[in-house]
Amino acid sequence: MNTMATPCHTAPALTLDRVSFTHRGQRLLGEISLRLAGPGKTLVMGPNGAGKSLLLRLCHGLLQPTAGRVHWTTPAPHRPPRQAMVFQRPVLLRRSALANLTYALATIGTPFSQRRRRAWDALERFGLTTIAQRPARVLSGGEQQRLALARAWLLEPQVLFLDEPTSALDPAAIKAVEDAVNEFNHQGIRIVMTSHDLHQARRLADNVVFLSGGQLIEHTPAERFFASPDTRQAQAFIQGELIW
Amino acid sequence: MAMPALIENALANALTLVIDLDPALRDIVVLSLRISLTAVVVASLIALPLGAALALWHFPGRGLIVVALNALMGLPPVVAGLTVYLLLSRAGPFGELGLLFTPAAMVIAQVVLVLPIIAALTRQQIEALWAEYGEQLTSFGHGRLRAIPTLLWDARFGLITVILAGFGRASAEVGAVLIVGGNIDGVTRVMTTAIALETNKGNLALALGLGIVLLTLVALVNAAAYLIGESARRRLG
Amino acid sequence: MLRHLFAGTGLLLTLAGSALAQDSAQDQSSSQDSQNERFIILASTTSTEQSGLFDALLPKFKESSGIEVRVVAVGTGQAFELGRRGDADSLLVHDTAGEETFVAEGYASERRDVMYNDFVLIGPADDPAGIRDAGSAQEAFSRIAEAEAPFASRGDDSGTHRAEQRQWQEAGVEASVSWYRELGSGMGPTLNTAAGMNAYVFADRATWIAFDNRQDLELLYAGDEALFNQYGSLLLSEERHPHLKHDLAEQWHEWLLSEEGQQAIADYELKGQQLFFPNAD
Numbered sequence: 001m002n003t004m005a006t007p008c009h010t011a012p013a014l015t016l017d018r019v020s021f022t023h024r025g026q027r028l029l030g031e032i033s034l035r036l037a038g039p040g041k042t043l044v045m046g047p048n049g050a051g052k053s054l055l056l057r058l059c060h061g062l063l064q065p066t067a068g069r070v071h072w073t074t075p076a077p078h079r080p081p082r083q084a085m086v087f088q089r090p091v092l093l094r095r096s097a098l099a100n101l102t103y104a105l106a107t108i109g110t111p112f113s114q115r116r117r118r119a120w121d122a123l124e125r126f127g128l129t130t131i132a133q134r135p136a137r138v139l140s141g142g143e144q145q146r147l148a149l150a151r152a153w154l155l156e157p158q159v160l161f162l163d164e165p166t167s168a169l170d171p172a173a174i175k176a177v178e179d180a181v182n183e184f185n186h187q188g189i190r191i192v193m194t195s196h197d198l199h200q201a202r203r204l205a206d207n208v209v210f211l212s213g214g215q216l217i218e219h220t221p222a223e224r225f226f227a228s229p230d231t232r233q234a235q236a237f238i239q240g241e242l243i244w
Numbered sequence: 245m246a247m248p249a250l251i252e253n254a255l256a257n258a259l260t261l262v263i264d265l266d267p268a269l270r271d272i273v274v275l276s277l278r279i280s281l282t283a284v285v286v287a288s289l290i291a292l293p294l295g296a297a298l299a300l301w302h303f304p305g306r307g308l309i310v311v312a313l314n315a316l317m318g319l320p321p322v323v324a325g326l327t328v329y330l331l332l333s334r335a336g337p338f339g340e341l342g343l344l345f346t347p348a349a350m351v352i353a354q355v356v357l358v359l360p361i362i363a364a365l366t367r368q369q370i371e372a373l374w375a376e377y378g379e380q381l382t383s384f385g386h387g388r389l390r391a392i393p394t395l396l397w398d399a400r401f402g403l404i405t406v407i408l409a410g411f412g413r414a415s416a417e418v419g420a421v422l423i424v425g426g427n428i429d430g431v432t433r434v435m436t437t438a439i440a441l442e443t444n445k446g447n448l449a450l451a452l453g454l455g456i457v458l459l460t461l462v463a464l465v466n467a468a469a470y471l472i473g474e475s476a477r478r479r480l481g
Numbered sequence: 482m483l484r485h486l487f488a489g490t491g492l493l494l495t496l497a498g499s500a501l502a503q504d505s506a507q508d509q510s511s512s513q514d515s516q517n518e519r520f521i522i523l524a525s526t527t528s529t530e531q532s533g534l535f536d537a538l539l540p541k542f543k544e545s546s547g548i549e550v551r552v553v554a555v556g557t558g559q560a561f562e563l564g565r566r567g568d569a570d571s572l573l574v575h576d577t578a579g580e581e582t583f584v585a586e587g588y589a590s591e592r593r594d595v596m597y598n599d600f601v602l603i604g605p606a607d608d609p610a611g612i613r614d615a616g617s618a619q620e621a622f623s624r625i626a627e628a629e630a631p632f633a634s635r636g637d638d639s640g641t642h643r644a645e646q647r648q649w650q651e652a653g654v655e656a657s658v659s660w661y662r663e664l665g666s667g668m669g670p671t672l673n674t675a676a677g678m679n680a681y682v683f684a685d686r687a688t689w690i691a692f693d694n695r696q697d698l699e700l701l702y703a704g705d706e707a708l709f710n711q712y713g714s715l716l717l718s719e720e721r722h723p724h725l726k727h728d729l730a731e732q733w734h735e736w737l738l739s740e741e742g743q744q745a746i747a748d749y750e751l752k753g754q755q756l757f758f759p760n761a762d
Binding site: 333334335336339344345426427428429431441443444445446447448 | 522527530531535536551552553554565566567568667668669670672673676691692693694695722724
C-alpha cells in the first residue's frame, strides 16, 4: 500500500457514556464509560465471554445500547465518521472476488465507471489479482480475510473495527493481516480490534481496553498494560491464569 | 386394456404426437407454457419481494401472514379455481372485465396457487441468508430495503429451485384452470385439461401419452434451469 | 448490481417477455373479438362434448355465420348455474324438466327441442343380473336390484343422473349402498370406474360409443321409450343478463333448429353409428 486516497487529519474520538446492553433480561455488558481518542490502535482484550465482540458492535452501531449513549466527536459535527468492520469469519457475497469489491464501492456511491479500476487497485495492494475472478466463497481463509480487508480499505473508513480477524488463520495469513492493520493505521485510520492473543496484542496495541465479565476493568497504554497492569485481573490474564 | 399394452400404447402415442408435431397438440403445449410461465413470472414479481420483506421486517400481524402463506401452499387447486371463478363471474365483483373462460383467467388462478409457495419459500431462504449477511450489510450502512436486492441476488440459486417448484405446481394443476378456463377447444385447453378430457373419454393411452409429453416438457424446463444455475454457480460461486 | 440482476434473470425475463407479448397479442385479438362480438360461450354437457358432436357442428356453423362457438362442457346442473350467473351466452343441455323450470324462473326466454338420443344400460359381459333379455327398462332395473349387482351411478345431479333416478323410482326400487355406488363424477369417469369394478352403469349412448376404455363392459339393454334422452337449446333472458351476446346466441339457436343445423346433427357419425337424432319441431 502506498498512499491512502483520503488521508485523515483529525482522528475522531469515540465516547461511551454509561453504556450497557441487556438481552432477554440478562445484562451482558456494562455499565461502561470509555473514551477512545487519538490516532492509535486500540486492542480490546479479555477472556472468552468478556463482551469484546459486543463492545465492538455497540461502537460500530450494529447494536444499540439498552442504556447509555455512544457518540462521536468529529471535525464534522453531528455526523459519525466513515467506518468499516472486518469480522472474525468474513462475510463475502456469493459472487467473484472482484464483484465483492465493486459492490462495496457501489454502497459508498463510487461512480460506476470508476469501480472496476479502483477494485483492481485494491486487489493489487492486497496481492489478490490472481483470484479476482474466482468465487469469493471458495477462497482460502487467508485469502477471504485479505479480501475483506481490501473491501474495508475501499470504503475509505476513518475508523476500522476488526473482530478477532486472525483467530482462524495460519501464521502466514496472520502476518498478512497484521501488516495490513499497521499499514491502515499508518495511513491515519483509527483501529479498534478485539483479540484474545497476547502476542498479537503486544505486537499491535498502542493502548488496551481490558474487559472481563462484561465489565471494563482497565484502559491503559500498551506498554504499561503488558509491564505492570493496574488491576489484579489484568495481571492474572497476562500471566495466563484463568479468570471468570 | 392390460397394463403393459397400455403403457406401450401411451409411449407410442407420445412419440407420434411429438414426431408428427400435431398442430392441435402444439397449440395446447404453447398455451400451457405461456399460461404457466406468465403466472410464475407475475407471481415471482410479487412473491420474491414479499417473501424478502417478511424475512426482514418484524411487524404486528407478520406471524399471521406467515402462517397464512404456509397454509395456502396446500390450497386445493379446485378451491382456488372456484374462488377466482366467483370473482370473475358476471355475477361477481370483477365480472365486467369479461375475463372468465380466457387464458388471462387461468393465469390469475395459477398466480393464486403459485404465489404462496414462492413467497413462503423465499421468506425461509432470505431469513437464513439475512442471518449470515445481516451484520455485514448493516456495516455497509444499508437499510433493510436496500438489502433486499442483494439478498435476492445472492439467494438466486435457491430461489431458482423455489420458482421451479412454483412452475411445477402451475403446470401440473388441472382443477383451477378447468373451472376458470372452461377447457374450450383451441382457446383455453391446456395439457392438463386435455389429459383430463381424454381420461374422461376413456382414451387412456392418449391421455397417458399427453401426460408423458407434459412430463417431458417440465423436465426440459427444469433441466435448462439446472444447467444455467450450475454454470453460473461454477462462474460465481 | 442491476446489471447482474438483468443478466441472471435474462432467460426467465425473455421467456416471460415473449409469453406476455403473446398474451397481450392474444388479449388484443380477443378484445377485438368481443368488440366485434364474434364469439359466444356455449355451456353444454360433457356427453355432447365427448361424443365429438361439436367438432362436426361448430365448423359448419362458423362457415355459415362467421361466429365462433366456445364450448364449456360441464354437467347439466353446472350449466344451469353458469346460465343463472350470466357466464354463458347459450345453453345446450338434456334435462327437459329442469330446462322448463329454468324458463319458468325467468332465466331463459325460450327453450326448444333440438335432438335426442337414448340412454343405455351397460354392464359386465357375463350379465350377472340377466338384463339382456329384459322386457322393459323397468324390468331391467328391477333385476339389477334383485341381484344386488354392483351399480355405478353418476351421483352428480346431471341430466343423466336425473334420468337414472327416475328409472329407479319407476321400478320401485330403494337402492342400497351395499351394491349402489354414487360416484359424483362425469360420464367418462363413471364409465372408467364401472369398468374397473365390473359394475352396471346407466349412460347416454353417445358417450358410450365414443368411450374407449370398455374392458369387460358391454351394452346390455336399450330401446325402451322410457330411455329417451332429449336435448334442448335455451335462449337466455335479455332482461336478466343484458351484457350477454344475445344476437349471436340467437343465430346459433336458430341455426341448430334450421334445416342446415338439423342435417349436420343427423350427418354426424362415430364408429359408423349415428349418435344424435334431430327432432326440432
